[in-house]
Amino acid sequence: MYSTAGILPIGYIKRLFDLWPCSSAVLGDVYLSVVLATILLFTLIGICFIVKYTSHIRNDLKNIISADLSNLALNLWIGFILMLPYFFRAGVLWFVLWWFLVFWVYLAKAEKKLVMIFIFLVFISGWIAHVGGGFVTYGTTHVDKEIYLTENNMAKPKDVIALTSWIASHPDDAEPMNTMALVEKRRGNFTHAVDLLKHALDLEPTNARFYNNLAIALAGMSRYQEAITALKDAIALNRHSVIYHYNMSRIYQKTYNLYDADKEFGLASKIDPMRVSAFLSRGDKDIEHTFIEERIPVGRLIYREMTPSEDLSRASEALWAMGFGLLKKVYAPLIGMVACIVILILEHIPRERFTKRCSRCGRLYYVGSSSSHGHSLCLQCHWLDMKSKKKLENVLTQKISEVKKYRLLMSAYTARLELAMPGLGSIVGDRTSIGVTRIYMLGLSLVLIITGGQFVYSLVPSGLDVRPAIRMLGMFILGVLYWRAYSMPPGAKGV
């Protein structure tokens, strides 16, 4: 029952999403996997920038200091600059943001776009953490667990006590009142159930589900006319519910209005004949008294778990601290804005003040130009670029051989880097989009292998354990990535 189910029948998966604990856990796992993979993506991109641009920053430092400092001293200083957020106990994303700002003046156009995406994510990171917190605390907030267990007849006395206590302390929350009404109804305490449902309807007068439950409670008290009125309200709010028409048909049967019962039954069958057939087969045992209760929709429970609460706030703050730390998540938009301002200021510094490496010949230069793809080009290469190929043999064979030599060196270097970390060679070799794709796949595969794709647990076990399969998938992706890095290195044609 609790082991891996092998290849899942499609029915399993469909049912998973009808069950709130499972759908919440699956959505939470997917969401947190994507978030973690994205954090890994930007962290690894930051590392790629360090590999790619450290020589640039060292060259500029050397020129600024104008002292004959050894490479060791300069590297130590650069290391210190890059690790500065560590001394403030900042999270990994502070490092990434810091690195992006430090390297901003050296970045190519495509890389700058990546940084802007990251800053946008920083801007909305508070909300991202909020949703993550919603999934992490989904079993402990807003008595959602108690509501679900009660509606599914799995509740223990302590769950009912929790519901009662919540209703007392939150008189404006209608959903627990509806659930409590169901409990009272099962106990045979119809009057109290009706009172609770009427109160719930005062709070949410457009909730058709509450009207349906009210009708069932009233029918339990043999107040059929009021039950019919309640159901008519439910149908007015949702004409396409098979349950409301079916229940109406049952109540008409109770009042011996067989004509209207048959009419309502026909309407229900028209909407979903299979489901009506299921109702009938289940109701055969006690056809006279069977009414259908509508359960709280999964979407509504997910919405409730995302509603702000003390627990959610704590968890989302903790999640944000895992990524950033140092400040509270309320400052996320401010951090994004400050980063934008810093970038605006940096953009106003003339580009010729910073070292650039020619993507064609590898020479470090200051003025230069850029290719149509936005890659750095020294003026010589830019000029050679404009020349017709017919004329190249006449001109500057030395420069062309310099370009060829650099291309070969770069090709071998990026191939080695790509094998060390898929995507690293591509980023260093100015193939940003391929690099980003590979790094994201690398991050995702690592997340899947390490976590098995599981972050949150289904409160009520579904009997499925897909972690081994997810880990296998992660290993498969990693294998494919390394095979691609080996067979199609960044310098190769077509990559």
Next chain:
Amino acid sequence: MSLVGTLKGFGVTEIFQLINQQMKTGTLVVNAPRAKISIFFSDGYIRGIYSDSWDADPRVKILVDGGFVKHKDLEVAKGGEKESLNWVDILIAQNKLSKALLDKITNVVLRDLFFDILRWGEGNYRFEEGVNASREMIECNAQAENIMLDTLRSIDEWPLVEQKVPPLDYYPVVIMPVTEGIVQKFKLTDKDIRIYDLIDGNKTIDTLINESLETRHDVLSSIVRLMDAFLIEVFPKETIKGSDRFSKMQTVFAGLKKVFAYILLLVTVVALVYISRPGLYVPLWPNPVVTQYIYAQKEIANNFKYSKQAIPLLHSDKDNYNH
């Protein structure tokens, strides 16, 4: 037929390329706010140059300031100019000027001119077929592409050099002999070594520019590179006499600077570690609050598991039945 364009977007390099490719004969007139420059081409080769910003032939200044020709001889030659014989021809005929030296100086003038044209952002150019050579035109014979390639490299490096250029009336002084190791470490070129060889402690930077037969930008780039390599240092005239003592002090100071860089780094790191000490070793992952919530979920799930209340996926029903 004439070709016109603006200097924005390297338009002038494209026109040079076009002239070279199509082996054109004509005059390229570059009109910028600072000057109007005419370059005369014949079969794609540069045959002459002229700038309206010149008061006199710019080669004269280089020849005289560099000490290649005496001012007196030049004046005599200029006095003997005729319709078909100019001062250059006279000096060459008198063996007071060699053709090779003149070509080299013309090349320097040409490269300086290219440097200006390629750096100008504003202005326009016009190419007209046919050569309307004036008497002031400086004759030359050069391939535009070679000149351009060297000039582009100078422009690439110039922003860095520009901010380090010492005053031109300062005296460069050798403070360390050049070795193969230094040449490799600082990637010094032959041109840099040639400039280094010219330095004797008695010449200003301006004199070096005049004597070197290199462009002003190339000489200044070399001097900056030599200074960065700690091979030379520059002093104002007043301090030149005490330069030996000063250069020793400079060497000591450079060594102290190196040590200071390490000490400063160490002190900064220690200070920051001290300030942020309490929380520095507390890991941010995993966060205990998040772990606590996840464990709570796990515990609830385990309770259901052990009480055999797992959700039967295949048998559960979507609806509740009220009996």
